[in-house]
Amino acid sequence: MDRYKPDKTKVILVCSSGYGTSKLLEQRINNGFADMVEIKDVLSINELQDRKVTDELVISTIPIENTNFPVIVVSPLMLGADVRKVKQYLQLNEQTEDAFLNLLDKRFCFFTHQIKDNQVNVLNIITKKLVKENYAKEGILEGAIKREKLSSTAMNDFAMPHIEVDFIKKPVICVYVNPEGIDWDGTLVHSVFFFALNEKVKPELNKIYETFNEIASNHELLANLKTSSSFEKLVYILKEGL
Secondary structure, three states: OOOOOOOOEEEEEEOOOOHHHHHHHHHHHHHHHOOOEEEEEEEOHHHHHOOOOOOOEEEEOOOOOOOOOOEEEOOOOOOHHHHHHHHHHOOOOOOHHHHHHOOEEEEEEEEOOOOOEEHHHHHHHHHHHHHHOOOEOOOHHHHHHHHHHHOOOEEOOEEOOEOOHHHEOOOEEEEEEEEEEEEEOOEEEEEEEEEEOOHHHHHHHHHHHHHHHHHHHOHHHHHHHOOOOOHHHHHHHHHHHO
């Protein structure tokens, strides 16, 4: 289900400036939205009038009025404003990544090369910092360990422990990186994402997990995370990989 992608949006391109312009626009659309759209045809305005448009999106370089189908008017060069218009139609929120990245905080990102690191040590370091900074209540460590005993959150090369919202005063995502490896209840991981979330982030929860799903599915990104030794490099790697 995580890997499921909906059918691509069918698109018809309409240009008035000739074949070269239409091919340029087609290339820009394919480069920017290859995973989300399928270009069915490239037409002139006259050809469009003879075409019965049903469920297609029309992206045009000239205004088209009085239609019963969606039209987005763009520049042949697909400038920033044009890209945003298309993204908005495709219901792609540009802030999806930001919802996740905004929850990262330098105080709660840890980098170490400790040998024989383990789950309890990592959870102890993270939760102790959360309580000290008044982001969480006492008892969070015991709650996190109890949650892991129910079912380990280790997957592939990372772990994603989390805790009940009642323990969290302020939402934040903590990150712990150890290239030497962390024994997470028998599974060797190198990165830990501790989700300390509460009701305040409920409106953005889907966006947060959508971004994290991209991280979790990107093996190259996870491998690169092992090289991060500072908050700035961590954020850089995440932004580059998303």
